[in-house]
Amino acid sequence: MADEQVNPCALSYKVLAECSTTKARTAILTLPHYEVETPVFMPVGTQGTMKGLTSKQLTELDCQIILGNTYHLGMRPGTEILEKAGGLHGFMNWKRALLTDSGGFQMVSLLKLAEITEEGVKFQSPHDGQEMLLTPEKSTEIQNSIGADIIMQLDDVVSSTTTGPRVEEAMERSIRWLDRCIGAHARPTQQNLFAIIQGGLDPELRKTCIDEMVKRDTPGIAIGGLSGGEEKSLFCKTVSLCTDLLPKSKPRYLMGVGYAVDLVVCCALGVDMFDCVYPTRTARFGTALVPWGQLHLKNKQYTMDFEPIDRDCGCLTCKHHTRAYINCLLGREEVACHLLTIHNIYYQMQLMRDIRESIKQDKFPEFVQRFMKRMFPDNIYPDWAQKALASVNILLDSQQTRLSDSKQQTLLTKHDNNTSGECVSSIVSDEK
Amino acid sequence: MNFAVHKTICSCRVGVLRLENHEIQTPGCSLYSRGGAVPHLATDVLHSIGNLPSIVHLSLQTIIDQPGTKVINKSSYNGIKQFLGVEEFISYLSIQDPVQDIREGYNEEKTVSVWTPGGRKKIDVNQFITVLKAFKPNIAECLCDTIPASGQTEKRIRKSVDRTLNFLDKCIEEKEMSKDVTSCNLFGVIEGSHSEKERIRSAKDTSQRPVAGFVLEGFSSSASDWCKLLEKTVESLPDDKPRLIHGIGTPDEVVAAVACGIDIFDSSYPLTSSRRQTKVVFISSLRKVSVHTQPLSLVEQWLSRLVASMYTARLMRLEQQKLTTIKLKLPQTFHASSHTWYSAAERGCALDIKWSRKRFKPELTYSPSAPEALKGEQTSSDDSLNQLSNSTDKKEPMDKGTLYEINLNHSRYSSDFTPLVSSCTCYCCTNHTRAYIYHLLVTKEMLAKVLLMTHNLQEYFQFFSQIRLSIEEDKFQMLKEDFLANSFSLTERCLVP
Numbered sequence: 008m009a010d011e012q013v014n015p016c017a018l019s020y021k022v023l024a025e026c027s028t029t030k031a032r033t034a035i036l037t038l039p040h041y042e043v044e045t046p047v048f049m050p051v052g053t054q055g056t057m058k059g060l061t062s063k064q065l066t067e068l069d070c071q072i073i074l075g076n077t078y079h080l081g082m083r084p085g086t087e088i089l090e091k092a093g094g095l096h097g098f099m100n101w102k103r104a105l106l107t108d109s110g111g112f113q114m115v116s117l118l119k120l121a122e123i124t125e126e127g128v129k130f131q132s133p134h135d136g137q138e139m140l141l142t143p144e145k146s147t148e149i150q151n152s153i154g155a156d157i158i159m160q161l162d163d164v165v166s167s168t169t170t171g172p173r174v175e176e177a178m179e180r181s182i183r184w185l186d187r188c189i190g191a192h193a194r195p196t197q198q199n200l201f202a203i204i205q206g207g208l209d210p211e212l213r214k215t216c217i218d219e220m221v222k223r224d225t226p227g228i229a230i231g232g233l234s235g236g237e238e239k240s241l242f243c244k245t246v247s248l249c250t251d252l253l254p255k256s257k258p259r260y261l262m263g264v265g266y267a268v269d270l271v272v273c274c275a276l277g278v279d280m281f282d283c284v285y286p287t288r289t290a291r292f293g294t295a296l297v298p299w300g301q302l303h304l305k306n307k308q309y310t311m312d313f314e315p316i317d318r319d320c321g322c323l324t325c326k327h328h329t330r331a332y333i334n335c336l337l338g339r340e341e342v343a344c345h346l347l348t349i350h351n352i353y354y355q356m357q358l359m360r361d362i363r364e365s366i367k368q369d370k371f372p373e374f375v376q377r378f379m380k381r382m383f384p385d386n387i388y389p390d391w392a393q394k395a396l397a398s399v400n401i402l403l404d405s406q407q408t409r410l411s412d413s414k415q416q417t418l419l420t421k422h423d424n425n426t427s428g429e430c431v432s433s434i435v436s437d438e439k
Numbered sequence: 440m441n442f443a444v445h446k447t448i449c450s451c452r453v454g455v456l457r458l459e460n461h462e463i464q465t466p467g468c469s470l471y472s473r474g475g476a477v478p479h480l481a482t483d484v485l486h487s488i489g490n491l492p493s494i495v496h497l498s499l500q501t502i503i504d505q506p507g508t509k510v511i512n513k514s515s516y517n518g519i520k521q522f523l524g525v526e527e528f529i530s531y532l533s534i535q536d537p538v539q540d541i542r543e544g545y546n547e548e549k550t551v552s553v554w555t556p557g558g559r560k561k562i563d564v565n566q567f568i569t570v571l572k573a574f575k576p577n578i579a580e581c582l583c584d585t586i587p588a589s590g591q592t593e594k595r596i597r598k599s600v601d602r603t604l605n606f607l608d609k610c611i612e613e614k615e616m617s618k619d620v621t622s623c624n625l626f627g628v629i630e631g632s633h634s635e636k637e638r639i640r641s642a643k644d645t646s647q648r649p650v651a652g653f654v655l656e657g658f659s660s661s662a663s664d665w666c667k668l669l670e671k672t673v674e675s676l677p678d679d680k681p682r683l684i685h686g687i688g689t690p691d692e693v694v695a696a697v698a699c700g701i702d703i704f705d706s707s708y709p710l711t712s713s714r715r716q717t718k719v720v721f722i723s724s725l726r727k728v729s730v731h732t733q734p735l736s737l738v739e740q741w742l743s744r745l746v747a748s749m750y751t752a753r754l755m756r757l758e759q760q761k762l763t764t765i766k767l768k769l770p771q772t773f774h775a776s777s778h779t780w781y782s783a784a785e786r787g788c789a790l791d792i793k794w795s796r797k798r799f800k801p802e803l804t805y806s807p808s809a810p811e812a813l814k815g816e817q818t819s820s821d822d823s824l825n826q827l828s829n830s831t832d833k834k835e836p837m838d839k840g841t842l843y844e845i846n847l848n849h850s851r852y853s854s855d856f857t858p859l860v861s862s863c864t865c866y867c868c869t870n871h872t873r874a875y876i877y878h879l880l881v882t883k884e885m886l887a888k889v890l891l892m893t894h895n896l897q898e899y900f901q902f903f904s905q906i907r908l909s910i911e912e913d914k915f916q917m918l919k920e921d922f923l924a925n926s927f928s929l930t931e932r933c934l935v936p
Contacts, residue, residue: 054878054879054882054884055875055878055879056879056884056885056886057886058884058885058886059479059884059885059886059889060886061484061866061870061886061889061890062870063487063866063870064481064483064484067483079882083878083881083882084853084874084878087854088853088854088874088878091854091856092854092856092872092874092875098872098874098875098878099875100870100871100875310506310510311510311513311514313514313515313516313522323481323482323483324481327482327524328482328524329522331506331510331514331522332475332506332522332523332524335474335475335505335506335510336474336475336476339474339505339556340473340474340476340478341478341479341885341888342476342477342478342479342480342481343476344885345479345481345885345889346481349481
């Protein structure tokens with residue numbers, strides 16, 4: 008399918024099966040270093056390592072593609088060393104696929120003093136206080152040195168809750184920056200540059216952005232500017248609008264999404280790739296992901312709980328250790344973080360495997376129903392998820408009548424907070 | 440438990456400790472754990488390490504508050520091993536965590552204090568028996584009043600020996616009365632700090648009790664003449680029981696202690712070196728070269744300037760040459776003399792939190808242990824090298840670990856794409872480079888410690904198999920001379936005769 012492209016491209020995207028009910032699809036995304044099965048979740052290994060796990064463990068966990076952060080890697084170890092080491096692949100000895108972000112998001116999120124101009128993102132280096140400028144050209148150059156299979160354009164990121172002319176400005180600038188990134192991209196036959204759709208929550212702006220960016224014919228396209236604290240229903244609408252308009256023959260990457268419920272819903276909306284720090288970060292805070300939500304293993308109730316985290320889980324942690332054991336190590340030994348990171352990544356990978364398998368068998372709607380029922384055993388689903396799934400013809404057997412019950416309403420809110428909080432940055436405050 | 444010595448040369452011996460279908464070859468070491476986990480290593484990573492010991496070392500200090508006896512009693516587990524997921528090991532329970540310093544002045548007539556993450560905990564004989572009943576260790580160090588290796592008054596030392604004997608008598612008494620703990624092998628503890636007289640008394644009196652083995656406490660290589668003292672102490676112990684020691688861990692110390700007749704060590708040294716973020720290549724004096732590190736803050740200011748001046752391309756080239764020499768020469772020399780130990784001539788160690796806590800600024804310094812190493816290469820700038828070496832010797836006794844370590848936290852490794860130790864077969868060395876480890880260290884990524892631990896433990900465990908082999912093949916004397924000669928060129932330490 009991708010063969011028809013005129014522009015140089017270093018991937019092929021072959022759809023294996025499409026869900027007959029929803030927009031979900033499963034495909035083989037062949038990248039220079041690995042054949043990735045989509046829909047895929049990509050764990051975030053910010054600085055060339057996945058939070059204490061070895062490359063071997065990541066391979067055994069079935070991670071197919073992982074993320075590196077251009078901003079961090081450009082600072083340390085720096086492009087010179089990365090190039091000498093044969094790119095990030097060689098440096099960290101990772102044989103499978105890699106993706107790097109553009110670095111723009113970190114500048115805006117980590118740095119108070121970032122200033123965005125037409126030229127690029129101006130910021131103060133946290134290391135030596137020097138003023139630096141990250142331009143689309145510079146970002147692409149660094150990413151070329153890192154050598155990931157997929158690289159991202161520098162985009163003008165605004166918070167998804169921003170309204171007014173700034174959103175439009177950011178969207179239009181992102182298009183101009185895409186052109187500059189394409190122009191600067193030195194290795195289009197080895198690395199795939201993805202465009203990032205901006206436009207906030209405004210359907211018109213999103214449409215304009217998609218029109219323009221699709222014309223640039225990049226090997227894949229990302230949906231950016233979401234998952235930043237916006238209302239969930241608007242988030243789903245925007246994702247759905249984008250997947251409707253994006254070409255079917257190219258992979259679609261939804262940035263910054265990683266909660267289980269969000270993954271399932273967005274797969275139904277036709278997204279292929281996801282990334283999020285959530286599973287690994289929450290592991291370090293002592294939280295285990297399970298099909299019915301989360302376990303905060305630091306809590307006292309687990310000190311004498313001799314069950315594995317999840318009886319049905321096949322990960323190393325669940326096979327060898329109990330909740331009580333992890334509870335006893337948490338906060339004292341780093342091994343506890345490693346064990347939880349292993350479990351959480353395994354959980355995410357298993358979820359994506361299940362999604363892919365159900366699409367292949369054309370049983371994805373049944374899978375979604377089962378999944379949602381397990382996550383919300385009272386059949387009281389978050390409204391946004393219910394509506395989003397209904398928009399792709401999956402009806403959850405929710406008891407609408409019970410919603411009037413005020414007790415149930417409270418439950419609903421609780422679930423909403425626990426399992427699909429608004430944004431990644433709120434996770435820290437979730438933790439007790 | 441059954442212990443059989445099958446070869447003795449002078450005081451040093453090889454033996455087998457048989458326990459629960461395990462055959463533990465001695466001299467050997469246990470697998471250090473803290474809070475019931477081997478620091479930094481998840482189960483799968485741990486089992487990727489070669490020559491893993493059969494004994495896991497638990498310390499009461501780190502497991503008494505969490506998980507604690509209550510949790511284990513509540514579970515359906517038969518002892519703590521199952522809870523920790525280490526059923527495949529023999530468990531040995533010590534009172535204190537050998538990595539932490541002994542706090543003085545907190546032990547009382549009837550209780551011993553352990554400092555847990557939750558604070559001070561006093562343990563009396565009854566509580567100790569409760570612990571044995573709940574945790575069911577295969578081997579347990581008896582409750583003991585351990586005091587530091589130096590700076591103690593005669594009176595305090597005597598009290599320590601008396602109390603420890605008293606604890607032992609009571610524990611034996613209690614143990615006989617309760618069926619639950621009969622399967623536990625109780626090791627008597629030898630105290631006596633730096634007093635030879637008290638050491639011998641402790642050894643002799645403990646030997647008269649029905650103990651399964653001995654733990655030698657309160658030894659530290661920082662005390663002068665520790666070897667002589669250890670030798671005298673061991674002489675007073677019966678030959679048919681295993682002897683375990685804490686506080687002695689660097690390769691040269693281990694060799695010296697093995698020569699005195701010690702059978703089992705703890706493996707806290709590879710951890711403490713992982714903590715200092717150094718990994719070591721140890722090169723024997725026979726090679727006439729040695730690479731080692733010294734924390735900058737330990738050296739005088741002017742020295743740091745020297746270090747800076749030394750950090751030159753020339754020096755790096757020099758060092759590279761040394762390393763290359765080793766690599767090239769090693770196999771031939773090794774086979775020629777069939778001096779088995781040299782296959783382990785390159786030693787590794789690496790480090791962590793303790794380092795930063797002491798506010799050390801890890802920097803590399805080089806000083807050839809044998810000045811002849813530089814013969815034929817003497818240039819004016821080599822003088823500074825020798826100066827440094829000499830001054831280091833004079834000013835500071837070397838940190839015992841440093842001889843065996845390369846401090847990877849130095850920017851010179853930032854683009855060094857060679858493995859930690861090129862001949863090493865561990866996961867870290869076969870998969871990663873020094874540059875990557877350096878990057879992980881500067882970015883404070885957890886994987887740094889994981890990888891360094893993997894390497895260091897494998898090196899350390901292999902070191903013990905080499906010691907055993909050298910005794911079996913009647914080559915221990917050579918090994919010992921190499922090791923001790925090397926440490927001697929740097930520090931004035933007592934040589935075991």
